[in-house]
Amino acid sequence: MNYSIEEINDMKYIRFLDGKLLSIMQSYFPYEDLFRNAVLPARNLLSILNNLKNNHGPYFPDLINWVEEQYKDEIKLIQIITNNGFIEFKNLAQLFPIGQNVYIKLDGTIIGAKVIMTYYDYENFIIDLEVINSDGYSFIYEKYYTFIDFWKGLCKINKLPIIPLSKEDNIYNKLVARGKKFIKYAIGHHFLQHSHSSKYSKGRIMVDISNYKNYSLASSIFNNNCYLEYLEDIKINDDVKEEELFMCVSKLPAYSFTWKDWHFIDVEHLNEITFDNEAFDKLVLDQEKKSIIENIIKFEYSKTDIINSKGDGYTFLLHGPSGVGKTLTVEAISEKLHHPLYSISTGELGTNAKDLENNLRNIFNLAYYWNAIILIDEVDIFFECQNVHEVNHNALVCVFLRLLEYHQGIVFLTTNRGRNF
Structure with a gap:
């Protein structure tokens, strides 16, 4: 026998005599100091009866049978109440056995x-x-x-x-x-x-x-x-x-x-995305230009610079007045190729060189990982004539061109003022 029954002040207690049984009980009652006292009110076992039967039945059949016999009337009442969709707080452990x-x-x-x-x-x-x-x-x-x-x-x-x-x-x-x-x-x-x-x-x-x-x-x-x-x-x-x-x-x-x-x-x-596969074909653009853009983007990336990890990407500059379809062209290309389009304006990149580098580097890294096409709108600020006295502007231009040169992906730039280029 790996346990004994003791009665103190008309209340039954179980003394655990087996190390394995004691360890199992400690896992169910972590706030009880069982390893020192090895004693637990017998009624407490009623709350974990289902767990004992499901997980430890072959090891402690006598203990399980004793609990079921000792509290059979109470167990029957709990079952009746539960079957009618109700529960008492003290019986929650029977409702939520381990594995439930x-x-x-x-x-x-x-x-x-x-x-x-x-x-x-x-x-x-x-x-x-x-x-x-x-x-x-x-x-x-x-x-x-x-x-x-x-x-x-x-x-x-x-x-x-x-x-x-x-x-x-x-x-x-x-x-x-x-x-x-x-x-x-x-x-x-x-x-x-x-x-x-x-x-x-x-x-x-x-x-x-x-x-x-x-x-x-x-x-x-x-x-x-x-x-x-x-x-x-x-x-x-x-x-x-x-x-x-x-x-x-x-x-x-x-x-x-x-x-x-x-x-x-x-x-x-x-x-899943339903792409508009006909958007690019419907685009009002010279067919030769459309073919060039499509073929370049579809072409497998290859090294174009003798310096390692430099120049694997392609950059397109689209210029013209507002409303001619610069953004629409890029959107149509991404639809046809089923690639994500990461569209952003220069104003969102930051106004100092540090912010610009952090933001643009994150965008380029994500776009490369996701095979996304990048659209940077209104890039005029990066290509205006540089002035030796405009240190911040010159730093922005240098950072932008350096990151653009090393990006290994597709980038579209748009501007309303093509003469600056």
Whole structure:
């Protein structure tokens, strides 16, 4: 026998006589000093009965049978109440055994997760959950902490902040479908359409977790919500099992080409882009010029300078008065080639050499990685006649030309004043 029953003041206690059993109990009741006293109120085992049966049944059958017999009337009452959709606070551990699938409604989004640990902490019921995230290269199983506040009496199960999830639920099927989308787009980078009417991210975006961490102030995917706190990474896998798809997080970091910023995007609102393949053909432009532009861009990049890593890119200057179609031409080219278009004006690059270099270097690096076409509008300032007394202007020009020369990609420049060139 690996335990004994003791009665103190009409209350039954269990004394654990086996090191393995003692260690298991400590994992369920971390706030009890079991290794010193090795004694626990017998009623406490009622809260972890399902966990004992599911995870340790073959090792401690006598203990499980004793608990079931000792509290059979109470267990039956709990089952009746639970089957009618209600629960008492003291019985939450039976509702959330280790391995239980659950979902949480958080910031207007449903999060699927798996229970990996539960225990009572004073007046809270603590739950440690496992969800699946990604670093852009692999899938990361993350551990999060959450809790349920104490209440008196009965509470509807579907009103709890965390709700058990069955594979027969429609919510489960929706989470699985979203999980399939998540694993499709989480690794690498993907040029997509965000269809939701979100203020800051509607339109074309680039989903790219790894570059998000490099170019943005990384924050929690759950927006630092105090209800769900990140604890640690549990493990890393190269793939996700079918039965784990519901655990994938609901958002992916993406760069908005409209707002020039990073945002977390709901996975369910991501869609493939429908390109206008005829836009370039409809462009009112001399056919010979159109062919030259198209062939140069399609041509595989090759070294054009004897200095290593210099001169692999192509720069086009489009000039003419407003309204002749300079920007439209570049947009049509990106549509035909299915490449992202990173469009920016000189005013957004900065007014001093340091800001210009930092901003332009980041843009060029991202564009190269994403195979994006860059459009820099109204570049007149960089090509105006230099004056020895205008130190800042001269520095801007030098930085711009140097970075442009070394960029290994396609850049279009536009100006209304072609005579300056």
